[in-house]
Each structure stands twice: as C-alpha cells, then as structure tokens.
Amino acid sequence: MKYSIFSLARAALSGHKTWQRTWRDATPKDRYDVVIVGGGGHGLATAWFLASEYGIRNVAVLEKGWIGSGNAGRNTTIIRSNYGLPGNTGFYELSMKLWERMEQDLNYNSMVSQRGVINLYHSDAQRDAYARRGNTMRINGIDAELLDLAAVKKMMPFLNFDNARFPVQGGLLQRRGGTARHDAVVWGYAHAASGLGVDIIQNCEVTGFVRDANGKVTGVETSRGRIGAGRVGMAVAGSSSRVADMAGLRLPIESHVLQAFVSEAIKPLIPNVMTFGAGHFYVSQSDKGGLVFGGDIDGYNSYAQRGNLPVMEDVCEGGMALMPMIGRVRLLRQWGGIMDMSMDGSPIIDKTPVDGLYLNAGWCYGGFKATPGSGFVFAHLLARDTPHEEAARFRLDRFRTGAMIDEKGQGAQPNLH
Amino acid sequence: MRIVCPFCGERELGEFTYLGDAKPVRPATGAAEDEVYDYVYLRDNIAGVMSENWYHGGGCRAWLKVTRNTLTHEISAVEPALGAGAAKVDA
Ligand SMILES: Cc1cc2nc3c(=O)[nH]c(=O)nc-3n(C[C@H](O)[C@H](O)[C@H](O)COP(=O)(O)OP(=O)(O)OC[C@H]3O[C@@H](n4cnc5c(N)ncnc54)[C@H](O)[C@@H]3O)c2cc1C
Ligand SMILES: [Zn+2]
Numbered sequence A: 001m002k003y004s005i006f007s008l009a010r011a012a013l014s015g016h017k018t019w020q021r022t023w024r025d026a027t028p029k030d031r032y033d034v035v036i037v038g039g040g041g042h043g044l045a046t047a048w049f050l051a052s053e054y055g056i057r058n059v060a061v062l063e064k065g066w067i068g069s070g071n072a073g074r075n076t077t078i079i080r081s082n083y084g085l086p087g088n089t090g091f092y093e094l095s096m097k098l099w100e101r102m103e104q105d106l107n108y109n110s111m112v113s114q115r116g117v118i119n120l121y122h123s124d125a126q127r128d129a130y131a132r133r134g135n136t137m138r139i140n141g142i143d144a145e146l147l148d149l150a151a152v153k154k155m156m157p158f159l160n161f162d163n164a165r166f167p168v169q170g171g172l173l174q175r176r177g178g179t180a181r182h183d184a185v186v187w188g189y190a191h192a193a194s195g196l197g198v199d200i201i202q203n204c205e206v207t208g209f210v211r212d213a214n215g216k217v218t219g220v221e222t223s224r225g226r227i228g229a230g231r232v233g234m235a236v237a238g239s240s241s242r243v244a245d246m247a248g249l250r251l252p253i254e255s256h257v258l259q260a261f262v263s264e265a266i267k268p269l270i271p272n273v274m275t276f277g278a279g280h281f282y283v284s285q286s287d288k289g290g291l292v293f294g295g296d297i298d299g300y301n302s303y304a305q306r307g308n309l310p311v312m313e314d315v316c317e318g319g320m321a322l323m324p325m326i327g328r329v330r331l332l333r334q335w336g337g338i339m340d341m342s343m344d345g346s347p348i349i350d351k352t353p354v355d356g357l358y359l360n361a362g363w364c365y366g367g368f369k370a371t372p373g374s375g376f377v378f379a380h381l382l383a384r385d386t387p388h389e390e391a392a393r394f395r396l397d398r399f400r401t402g403a404m405i406d407e408k409g410q411g412a413q414p415n416l417h
Numbered sequence B: 001m002r003i004v005c006p007f008c009g010e011r012e013l014g015e016f017t018y019l020g021d022a023k024p025v026r027p028a029t030g031a032a033e034d035e036v037y038d039y040v041y042l043r044d045n046i047a048g049v050m051s052e053n054w055y056h057g058g059g060c061r062a063w064l065k066v067t068r069n070t071l072t073h074e075i076s077a078v079e080p081a082l083g084a085g086a087a088k089v090d091a
Helices: A005-013 A041-052 A088-100 A102-106 A124-139 A149-155 A182-195 A237-245 A309-322 A324-328 A371-384 B033-041 B084-090
Strands: A031-037 A059-062 A117-121 A145-148 A170-174 A199-201 A206-211 A217-222 A225-234 A253-265 A273-276 A281-285 A290-301 A331-342 A348-351 A357-361 B002-005 B009-012 B017-021 B049-055 B063-069 B075-080
Touching: A031 A041, A031 A217, A041 A059, A041 A182, A041 A371, A088 A102, A088 A371, A102 A182, A117 A124, A117 A149, A124 A145, A124 A170, A145 A149, A149 A170, A182 A199, A206 A225, A225 A237, A225 A371, A237 A253, A237 A331, A237 A357, A253 A309, A273 A309, A281 A309, A290 A309, A290 A331, A290 B017, A290 B049, A309 A324, A348 A371, A357 A371, B002 B063, B002 B075
Parallel strands: A031 A059, A031 A225, A059 A199, A117 A273, A225 A357
Antiparallel strands: A117 A170, A145 A170, A206 A217, A217 A225, A253 A290, A253 A331, A273 A281, A281 A290, A348 A357, B002 B009, B017 B049, B049 B063, B063 B075
C-alpha cells in the first residue's frame, strides 16, 4: 500500500479503521539469493537496498524475536555525521544524506527531525579538539559550527552556566543532525522492502550454518527449519560473537549493556540534541515531551539487556550538573540494550574468512545513525562482493594490520569506547 | 549488582572497576605476532559463566577474580586475583 494525503483522508473518513498491515509476515521458502540474519534497522535497511538499489529481490530477513526488538527499538534516536577520522567522516555523511531522503525513498514517515546536535565543551583543550573536528567536517563538505559561550547562552538559556567545576564554554553544532523515530525506521524499511518482494520472517532464530564440503556457507539452520542461501549477511548487533561462533569465528568484540532513560512529559524545553562533554550525558526531548537521555555503558560484559544503578546515578548527576531544574522531573522508564563493543570503537563491514558469510557488526553505541548508510554499503558488499568505497576501511583484519579507526583514542579497551 | 569482596565484604558496584576476561594470558616477550594479536584483540565474549578481573579501587584496592554469569549478572564466586594487577603494571 502507498501512503499519501489521499490515503490519509480516506482512512480519516472511515475513522482510521481501514489501515492495512504495512508489511507481510512471510513464511520461509527453501532458498534465497541472500539471507540476512537480524531484523533490526541494519538488517532491514540492507534488504531494502539489495532490492531497490542492487536489484536482488529474492531476499529474506530472519529475526529471532520481532523486528526492531533489539537495539533498533532501544536507542536514544540520535542521528549525526560529526566524525573526524578518515573512514568515519565519509561514511556517516553518506548515512546522513540517506536520512534526509528516507521518507521519500520509503514512502513512510520516519519522523526525521533535523533539530541540530550540539556537543558542549568545557575546557580550552576540548574547544581545540572540537574546532579541529569541525574543520575536518567542513573540509569534507559537512556542516559544522563552533559556537562561543554567548551563542550557546542564546540557544539554551536554561543551562547552568555558573557550574564552577565544568563551566560551559561553547559547543560544536551540527544543524543537520537530530533525531528520527526509531520504531518507524524499522517499520518503514520493512514496509518498503516487503513491497519489493523481500520476505520478513519473525520468530525465526538462526541456530547454525549449513556448510558444503569446502566449508562455504550455503544456508542457515533455524528454529523454523533449514533455509538455503547464496550468501548470508549477519547484522545481529550485540549478538555478533554468538552468531559468529556458530561459524567457528572469534571476533574483536565484547558485548556490553547501554542504558537509556525517559522522563515524564514536560512542555517543550530542549530545542535540539545536547551532549555534556564534561561528564557523559546526552539528552533530547521526544515529540511527546519526555526527556530522552543516556550516558556511558555500564562497562562490563553483559548479555542481560538491563543495566545497574551506578551508571543510572552517574547519568542523572550529569543531567543535574547541566540543568539543575530537571531534578524535579520524574524518571518514567529505563531500559538496557546489548551492543557489540569493537576494539577500536568503529564498525566492521566485511567478508569473513568463511566463504559465503558476511559480517556487519561492532556498532558500539552509535549505530542507529548509521542505519541507512550501513544498509546501503552492506547491500553493496553482498551484491557485488567488494566493499563500497565509503566502507572500505571497516575491515575485519584492521586490528591485525594496525589500520584501526580509533575515534575516541581508547585503544583496545572496548569498555572505554 | 553487588560484589562480596573477600577482604571488605559486600559492597556496591560503583566501588569496583572492570578489567575484563580473566582467561587470556599475556604472551611471553618475543611471542609470535598471531599470539599477541589474539591476546590483545580477540575475545571469547562468553554468554554465560565467565571469570573476570575487577579492581576494588573504592575499598581495599585488591584485584579480584569474579565468576559471573553475563546473561543474568549472577555472581557465584569472588577470590583474590593474584597477578592480575601485576600484569597491568608491567605493561
Ligand atoms: C540504550 C541505547 C541507546 C543508543 N542510542 C543511540 C543513538 O542515540 N544514536 C545512535 O546512532 N545509536 C544509538 N545506539 C546504538 C544503536 O541502537 C545500535 O548500534 C544499532 O541499533 C544496531 O543495529 P541494529 O539496529 O540492526 O541492531 P538490532 O536492532 O539489535 O538488530 C539485531 C537483531 O538481530 C536479532 N538476532 C540476534 N541473534 C539472532 C539469531 N541468532 N537469529 C535471528 N536473529 C537474531 C536480534 O533479535 C535483533 O533484533 C544506542 C543503543 C542503545 C542500546
Ligand atoms: Zn575490597
């Protein structure tokens, strides 16, 4: 079905009781040209671009739960392309450009909101680092503005500017950054991919790989039977090590929990996405009015999809340091998601040493903004068998060769990235 | 999650710092590149019971070996981790 002003008017006249399902819940066929493991944003975007951009439509997305039940539905919805290292800069900007045309491409309202992302700085060193990052972005044709204290005060007069320990000095602003409605992103890709013939199969857990005599992957074992595949692409976020293990692969990845928080709804307060660079706290306001915020990962290996109190305390302290008046706002909900923390904090999009098996992993806690870009370049890799030029540095062997992309400079300490 | 330190008793998580999987052993000087790569970058990333190194910085400052289930956060054993801190200092 196609959404338009007319379909909206028609449905309105019948009291919004005639809306159709937006995508087919398919049953598995015997074989597909490409099988994607993982029905998060990345897996579904990959399927959509395989069909729409690369003409491969005999595709299945296998999801062990329901689509979007992983990190796609658990993140704090921030999108931006303010990265400074070669490899990241171009890739995230490709993704940003795809966000900007997503709703037209998918015929679905994913509520992309370019309300701006500002990273506050609190010291001269931090200002210099942001100035440099902003310059790198501008050299690459990406928007960036370094704001001084007066400009920040004008934009966000409610911040605590008299904080003696970490006074705000200014910020790096990317106006094109912002948020998107994360569930709608999943549903939009499912809607559009399904419309082009992609099978989206829920409650279908991949439990093993089918290999031929040469070791090549020729299909997957699932909780709904064996499914043959020309190629298999993994996009399982925090479960990458577990799924790769079924193919005998060890990865440069640890799984860690990241928590997110939402307050009760209040009147419009925060005009953009804001990060407190002195601690680790970031916040935006949802369209319903809740403050959506988060901070650091809990910092130890976890598959438990729930966090612990010390980080909650730390995050709330960060929020209070920046905006003491939110101390009277009640916390409504909190949850955790399990992410792949890669050893340099950057993603891996590559063929694996196992023939027929392709890997999309290691997004740490920044992979939502990557959703369209990741789908685009992973579809390219699966269709053409060579990396897309904007993802050519996201190699699996970069830790061995030393060509790491260490945006935070934290080395091989995934719990610090 | 609370950790029962063998020296200090039951303490809240915020007093401790995590170092990671206790299993990998630092290769000897002059070890083959593969061995070093494996030690520094590759992880079992266990879903289940794992033994790991924690530092009790907010208490006795001892290194501890904690046996914990990564699926449930349940801790089944805590003991002093002889040598865990030393490996870090040598580096
Ligand atoms: C609390 C939190 C806040 C975040 N905030 C942001 C943010 O503001 N901005 C940003 O850019 N990023 C953010 N992220 C990161 C981002 O959400 C992830 O990097 C991104 O969603 C990962 O890609 P995905 O959507 O495909 O993963 P997922 O949605 O996790 O998809 C993977 C899917 O694979 C499925 N799966 C796993 N194993 C199997 C199997 N064996 N068989 C079949 N299916 C399987 C899972 O059920 C899951 O649905 C945040 C993450 C968290 C947890
Ligand atoms: Zn102690």
